Amino acid sequence: MTRKTNYCLGIMVAGLLMSSCNSATTPDNLQKDADTVAVADNDGFEQIFDGKTLNGWEGDTAYWRAEEGSLVGEVTPDKLLKSNTFIIYKGGEPKDFELKLEFKITEAGNSGVNYRSEMFPGVPFALKGYQADIDGKNNYTGQNYEERGRTTLAYRGQKVTIPNTPGVSQKNAWTTAVVDGSLGSSDSLKTLIKSNDWNTCHLIIKGNHLQHYINGVLMSDVTDDDTTNRKMEGLLGIQVHVGPPMQVHYRNIMLKNL
Template identity: 25%
Template sequence: MKKNTILFLTLMVSLSAFSQEPEWQDLFNGKNLKGWTKLNGAAEYKVQDRTIIGISKMNTPNTFLTTQKNYGDFILEFDFKVDDGLNSGVQFRSQSLKEYNDGRVHGYQFEIDPSPRAWTGGVYDEARRGWLYPMTYNSAGQKAFKNGEWNKARIEAIGNSIRTWVNGIPCTDLLDNVTPSGFIALQVHAIGDKAQEGKTIAWRNIRILTENLQAFRTPANEQVYQVNSVDNTISEREARDGWKLLWDGKTTNGWRGAKLDAFPQEGWVIENGILKVLKSGGAESANGGDIVTTRPYKNFILTVDFKITKGANSGVKYFVDTNLNKGQGSAIGCEYQILDDNVHPDAKLGVNGNRKLGSLYDLIPAPDNKPFRPGFFNTATIVVKGNHAEHWLNGVKIIEYDRNNQMWNALVDYSKYKDWPDFGNLESGLLLLQDHGDEVWFQNIKIKELD
């Protein structure tokens, strides 16, 4: 082969390799804060040794140093280091709008959390929905953060897919479509303890990739739990894992009235992908009535997104037998309580708070410090595996129990269910959404049956 031909081929290979190099853009010039704007709070930001340093300050709300440009799809990388005890984060696809809480910064946040909770790398929806992907979903990812050291973060936000890494370890896999574009911001969190004043959070090597993202996105890792927040959909990953929609977001297919052969003609409506039980005076199952699935379930993971209006009462029941109560009131089964704990009087009844939100109604209380998001949709998760059951709220387990044993039966004997034979010990049963006479919204009702 001629020498010129070899040189030409070598050049072509080199050009091909070069064309595949990512074209990173620096968001921080290492000298000053040109291109950044401070919003909401009065914490200080300074530049030192090619590093942005945020300094905590008393008597000021969360402070954000934001890019002056918005970004939609991107891969973002940065190094960060935080003083112990100081919570922080990096906003992305975030906004500050006059019509939303007078300009309050809101949107997705990459969490920086040096506390023992260890949720660094999780995704929080700042000033809006709260936790979208707490690190309870990924215990391996909780070990990635190194306290007191520099850490490397990566965020891939491409379409509806949001994934994060800390020090090369995958942390989150979230699908969400609420905000497709917005600025990036460095947060100095508000503090309430004078001892925390002057603590710092530092960022450096902040760079973003906005072109040819498919070529440089990280391959999927199906060992990382995926959270799909796109309303009433099943992702390809969920479908492979065995998840199915229990409600399609459009019709009443798969559901009927608990005391009817068909879906109720009144009391329930479907609007914009939301299934609503309408307000009718607060009585139990006195309007449209409860609705149940058209088939029973045995071992499963059930997720239901719910939103309550002020003072509302409702519930999600399982192991329901609609033949047990054909008279007035609700069908009988174990109940994941849905309640406005601050307003509804039922929160003060029962024993030790066992009628509050998330509790196994009238049997086992959920803790008061549960991660409820008032004014927004919350995700109730019920896990049943044989005689073991768990209640989760927004990704955090709040109660667990075992049934079909002496302790369970004794618990039932001191509850409102004592007169129902063998309550809660069914091998399988229907699933139920309760009409308790208050307006409550449901969506994203999904189930995965277990072996």
């Protein structure tokens, strides 16, 4: 047998092996990937922050400003907060929507993106409602937290259903939440989030299904069947939290109503 024939046979065997390996990629695997990775598609999105001014937003300018393309929230030693404060989007009250943005936060920072929220009476620029949590140490980034409401609905890595039964908040979490599945351990997902650097956040909010993606990966998934407490539309806002001096930047804030 010639060297050329040996070479050709080698190529044929390699091809068969590759075909066999590819057959192990089942539709279930493909579906799992599709469920946990956000698709990059910007069709229909509208920029809702111009990068230069606070036009279209309302908040306390002692803590919020536009700077070099970013919406900046900052707490300084001489202006510590007594309560969480938000800058609120004034362009409507989104119902079903997708929101995309980029964020960067200092290590001591605590922030978040509120949606389907309402004004909390008696406190200036305070919101009550769902929040995509963001913090500088990435202990909570990606989870679903209800500000001034039911508190934690899903920790990072959890797929959760909130049943239509009475519950209370204990240890900063809603007691009736049912964990239906895992998206990965909180610690493993944390490794995908960059510290003090730019990350992406993508919220997909349809009906009572609430999904929070960070850097394209699904971090929390909530189906809210609690008809007493859930909200189906409301205000959109961004938070700076009570605590030590901090700074958070948001840019390329894009909204698509569904």
